[in-house]
Amino acid sequence: MTEYLLILVSTILVNNFVLVQFLGLCPFMGVSGKLETAMGMSLATTFVLTLSSVCSYLAYTYLLEPLNLAFLKTITFILVIAVVVQFTEMVVRKTSPLLYRVLGIFLPLITTNCAVLGVALLNLNRNNNFVESVLYGFGAALGFSLVLIFFAAMRERIAVSDVPVPFRGAAIGMVTAGLMALAFLGFTGLVSV
Amino acid sequence: MWTSIIIAVGVLLGLAAVFGALLGFAAERFKVEGNPLVDQIDALLPQTQCGQCGFPGCRPYAEAINNGAAINKCPPGGEATINALADLLDVEPQPLDSEHGAAQAKRVAVIREDECIGCTKCIQACPVDAILGSAKHMHTVIESECTGCDLCVEPCPVDCIDMIVIEPDIHSWTWAPPVVKGAVPGEAPGSRLIATDSEAKTHEESLL
Numbered sequence: 373m374t375e376y377l378l379i380l381v382s383t384i385l386v387n388n389f390v391l392v393q394f395l396g397l398c399p400f401m402g403v404s405g406k407l408e409t410a411m412g413m414s415l416a417t418t419f420v421l422t423l424s425s426v427c428s429y430l431a432y433t434y435l436l437e438p439l440n441l442a443f444l445k446t447i448t449f450i451l452v453i454a455v456v457v458q459f460t461e462m463v464v465r466k467t468s469p470l471l472y473r474v475l476g477i478f479l480p481l482i483t484t485n486c487a488v489l490g491v492a493l494l495n496l497n498r499n500n501n502f503v504e505s506v507l508y509g510f511g512a513a514l515g516f517s518l519v520l521i522f523f524a525a526m527r528e529r530i531a532v533s534d535v536p537v538p539f540r541g542a543a544i545g546m547v548t549a550g551l552m553a554l555a556f557l558g559f560t561g562l563v564s565v
Numbered sequence: 566m567w568t569s570i571i572i573a574v575g576v577l578l579g580l581a582a583v584f585g586a587l588l589g590f591a592a593e594r595f596k597v598e599g600n601p602l603v604d605q606i607d608a609l610l611p612q613t614q615c616g617q618c619g620f621p622g623c624r625p626y627a628e629a630i631n632n633g634a635a636i637n638k639c640p641p642g643g644e645a646t647i648n649a650l651a652d653l654l655d656v657e658p659q660p661l662d663s664e665h666g667a668a669q670a671k672r673v674a675v676i677r678e679d680e681c682i683g684c685t686k687c688i689q690a691c692p693v694d695a696i697l698g699s700a701k702h703m704h705t706v707i708e709s710e711c712t713g714c715d716l717c718v719e720p721c722p723v724d725c726i727d728m729i730v731i732e733p734d735i736h737s738w739t740w741a742p743p744v745v746k747g748a749v750p751g752e753a754p755g756s757r758l759i760a761t762d763s764e765a766k767t768h769e770e771s772l773l
Contacts, residue, residue, distance in 0.1 A: 435580070441573055448580065455584040459591055466595035 383511030396487030410524030414517030425509025614692035615714030680725035687717035
């Protein structure tokens, strides 16, 4: 039980996927302009990351490993992720039009989020079992959401503040992200997993 | 060596086939209802929400057209709308159904303000909220919002609302729209000098 908790803490804070491992930076910079879109993106990512983490674990353990095809893992994972995303999009669209409208374009966009593939591959490196894979994916998504929402909230404030001209726009965004990464480095040593 | 390559290719092919089948099944199983055609028809209608077609507004009429209603019931859109609809639905264009009113040049409602008694009846009738005013105060029409649908004329108890034809001035004048194939017979091309708003719009789009 403790180790499961540790996995969550580790992925959310200590080894945060965005700020410490630098995965999924494109949506981090891209959709953090508004808090509302950031929340939509977070929701969609949480959904997809957890699901794809599980599916790629299953595909690896029950298909690739028995057949000695470990070298196919990257391409298989990409395939699995793309299908999972497409499938969820269809299901969500049918079952919950409201959720579909909230997630909107972000759902298919997540396919290209490198954190998704990163989680799938890191699962193997860490020799995670099934439950651990679920938690690892979920934790990574929570960490991503946390940072994305914080960052979006900050950028909304920065947008109305008096930033020196050379720093306006993306520049101050990068500076802010860097400072956030520094702050998250402070969690190093909190737990060791 | 060769066996492992064949196995690898086979596994990937199998995976792709399974996933393809899954997605194909999902596309059928979770097909979304709601006809995109209605949206397209709705986009062609003039959005006056006047109800002259006998339906409560443009969207309901679009749905009715989708279900087989005649396309010639929209006087504000006139011939241009009918032609566009005929084009979209791939049917023969028909002359405007005179039962629902004749096509007219673009008009706006104007309230003779010194006669207005402030009864708010026209405000309630206006489908696009283009009339401004409150009880026992003078009302006026926001000209840019008015769709010229006539609906406010009828309820006015003192008949102080005029429908004024907008004369084209230097800002709003456009060329007479090009003659569309299958145009209404009996009307010489360019016989109407004043284009309706929707015609002007199609003309602008055709220039782009």
